[in-house]
Amino acid sequence: MSSTITRPQRTSFLTPRRLRRVALFFASLVLVAVAWELYKVVGPEAGGKIFGWKLLPRANDNAMPHIWEMLERYGRPEVRGSDRKIWSVVLAGAWFSFRLALVGFFVGTALGLGLSILMARFKVAERGILPYLVLSQTVPLIALAPLVVSWGGKLSIGDWTWPRWLSASVLGAFLAFFPVAVGALKGLTSPPSASIELMDSYAASWWQTLRKLRFPAAVPFLVPALKLAASASVIGVVVAEISTGLKGGIGRLIIEYAREATSDPAKVFTAVFGAALLGLAMSGFVTLADLYMMRNRPKEANA
Amino acid sequence: MSAIEINNVNKVFNAGSGNQVVALTDINLSIASGEFVSLIGPSGCGKSTLLRLIANLLEPTGGDIVVNGKSPKQARLDQDYGMAFQQSGLFEWRTVAKNIELPLELKGWDKAKRHERAMEMLELVKLADFAGHYPWQLSGGMQQRVAIARALAVHPALLLMDEPFGALDEMTREHMQSELLGICRASGTTVVFVTHSIPEAVYLSNRVVVMSPRPGRVTEIVDVSIEGERSDATRDNSAFFKGITAVREALRGVEMSDHVRGIEDR
Numbered sequence: 001m002s003s004t005i006t007r008p009q010r011t012s013f014l015t016p017r018r019l020r021r022v023a024l025f026f027a028s029l030v031l032v033a034v035a036w037e038l039y040k041v042v043g044p045e046a047g048g049k050i051f052g053w054k055l056l057p058r059a060n061d062n063a064m065p066h067i068w069e070m071l072e073r074y075g076r077p078e079v080r081g082s083d084r085k086i087w088s089v090v091l092a093g094a095w096f097s098f099r100l101a102l103v104g105f106f107v108g109t110a111l112g113l114g115l116s117i118l119m120a121r122f123k124v125a126e127r128g129i130l131p132y133l134v135l136s137q138t139v140p141l142i143a144l145a146p147l148v149v150s151w152g153g154k155l156s157i158g159d160w161t162w163p164r165w166l167s168a169s170v171l172g173a174f175l176a177f178f179p180v181a182v183g184a185l186k187g188l189t190s191p192p193s194a195s196i197e198l199m200d201s202y203a204a205s206w207w208q209t210l211r212k213l214r215f216p217a218a219v220p221f222l223v224p225a226l227k228l229a230a231s232a233s234v235i236g237v238v239v240a241e242i243s244t245g246l247k248g249g250i251g252r253l254i255i256e257y258a259r260e261a262t263s264d265p266a267k268v269f270t271a272v273f274g275a276a277l278l279g280l281a282m283s284g285f286v287t288l289a290d291l292y293m294m295r296n297r298p299k300e301a302n303a
Numbered sequence: 304m305s306a307i308e309i310n311n312v313n314k315v316f317n318a319g320s321g322n323q324v325v326a327l328t329d330i331n332l333s334i335a336s337g338e339f340v341s342l343i344g345p346s347g348c349g350k351s352t353l354l355r356l357i358a359n360l361l362e363p364t365g366g367d368i369v370v371n372g373k374s375p376k377q378a379r380l381d382q383d384y385g386m387a388f389q390q391s392g393l394f395e396w397r398t399v400a401k402n403i404e405l406p407l408e409l410k411g412w413d414k415a416k417r418h419e420r421a422m423e424m425l426e427l428v429k430l431a432d433f434a435g436h437y438p439w440q441l442s443g444g445m446q447q448r449v450a451i452a453r454a455l456a457v458h459p460a461l462l463l464m465d466e467p468f469g470a471l472d473e474m475t476r477e478h479m480q481s482e483l484l485g486i487c488r489a490s491g492t493t494v495v496f497v498t499h500s501i502p503e504a505v506y507l508s509n510r511v512v513v514m515s516p517r518p519g520r521v522t523e524i525v526d527v528s529i530e531g532e533r534s535d536a537t538r539d540n541s542a543f544f545k546g547i548t549a550v551r552e553a554l555r556g557v558e559m560s561d562h563v564r565g566i567e568d569r
């Protein structure tokens with residue numbers, strides 16, 4: 001280690017590196033659009049075979065509408081005669097699903113953290129719980145969705161009855177809690193024995209050690225786990241919407257619009273982009289949390 | 304009054320199992336209040352184990368230890384001692400000042416008082432300008448100084464140090480030794496200091512405890528009698544060299560007997 005002194009520097013939010021990343025993101029969007037249109041020019045109209053395998057997608061306007069047709073579709077009404085433009089319908093759907101995913105994300109994160117603390121505290125709990133956590137993630141979501149809906153439907157506490165949307169959030173949470181539990185457990189048990197001994201030498205209680213040492217030490221492990229949890233909660237919610245037919249969200253829009261694929265091929269893509277926007281919003285939210293939590297950490301790791 | 308009394312202490316790890324290790328046997332040592340005592344000996348002779356026994360991070364298998372007139376456990380609960388290791392062990396998410404405040408936080412001090420004490424400690428280790436820095440923004444030597452400040456933050460009567468300068472370069476090391484002596488002289492702190500370095504042990508200590516491995520025990524206690532206050536000039540003092548020779552000879556005896564035993568084992 002050198003003896004040079006670095007002053008703590010307040011780095012501005014828009015560093016050149018971050019700006020470059022944003023620029024790269026938009027550049028890659030343009031690139032995908034160009035590739036799409038290029039394929040429409042050179043690709044086979046009715047699909048094509050490579051060595052007898054039907055691999056090449058059809059390049060006709062029904063299967064692959066022009067990018068500008070999709071964009072233009074946003075400006076027209078959802079159904080003929082309606083005065084609601086499709087962009088507002090898609091945006092409302094994405095916003096609806098976003099809120100469900102957010103609930104799923106928070107519930108899943110809380111559950112994952114709770115489990116990880118339990119496992120870090122009691123070795124027995126780790127051995128007893130961890131295998132079931134792994135097993136839980138092998139249950140197909142599609143099979144689980146109707147179950148959760150029917151359980152939820154039977155549930156009511158006093159005046160409160162289980163709202164239908166909650167089932168979708170629960171499925172989001174079901175996918176989200178796992179990476180958090182595993183990542184946090186790894187983080188909570190990451191401090192070296194010297195640090196644990198230091199806390200012991202201060203006669204610190206287990207909770208004090210958790211708050212002052214284990215938890216802060218777990219943050220760098222938590223950041224990637226939360227990113228996984230964010231996309232998992234979106235997937236959980238969208239799949240739940242589709243498989244339970246929950247109205248109002250982007251998942252439902254995708255299946256509805258897909259039915260009109262032959263008459264209105266651009267329509268389904270407007271909803272697909274809505275789902276992508278939802279994923280982006282979610283990961284943007286987690287990235288902000290990441291920037292906040294890691295603001296005072298050594299920078300070498302992500303330089 | 305003696306700060307530490309160690310009577311017939313033994314420590315066996317994994318007793319009864321196949322990988323049983325006899326780390327310490329029959330340790331007797333009495334350390335006076337305000338004294339600076341070094342533990343020296345080859346790797347694995349139980350220096351760190353002895354320090355951890357005093358700190359109550361381990362329980363002895365046999366014998367008893369008295370720290371500050373209490374059981375080691377009570378001394379630990381009362382935060383009677385501060386500890387520093389080879390790795391500074393600073394928390395990277397806390398500023399330098401907040402790292403020093405950690406033991407005070409755990410003791411329930413209020414914020415203003417904590418901060419005041421942290422600044423006082425930073426003055427002591429000459430790092431007052433770095434209160435708001437993070438550990439990873441400091442050099443290794445500065446980090447180690449922060450760790451010492453943290454160990455001294457509760458104004459403990461006793462300082463336990465396990466090769467605290469082991470990872471530093473020679474220049475920084477000598478500088479830190481002088482600073483440590485100055486701090487302890489000013490505060491009257493008793494120090495138990497584990498080291499590998501003979502000059503370091505002699506320069507710092509009133510007494511050097513020479514230990515030997517397998518099983519760990521005390522083979523000799525060398526009194527270092529250097530007149531007056533120690534300073535950089537001490538390093539050219541003939542008494543300093545005499546001390547070094549005495550410790551080296553004691554250690555050589557350790558290696559010899561070890562060597563002989565090695566042959567017997569075959």
Ligand SMILES: Nc1ncnc2c1ncn2[C@@H]1O[C@H](COP(=O)(O)OP(=O)(O)O)[C@@H](O)[C@H]1O
Pocket residue numbers: 316317324325326344345346347348349350351352353519
């Ligand atoms: N927790 C432990 N479990 C088992 N053996 C240990 C443990 N800690 C230390 N030892 C053993 O005790 C002996 C003394 O170790 P230690 O006190 O670290 O030596 P030193 O600090 O002098 O190098 C070594 O043989 C070491 O392997």
Ligand SMILES: [Mg+2]
Pocket residue numbers: 350351352465
């Ligand atoms: Mg050691």
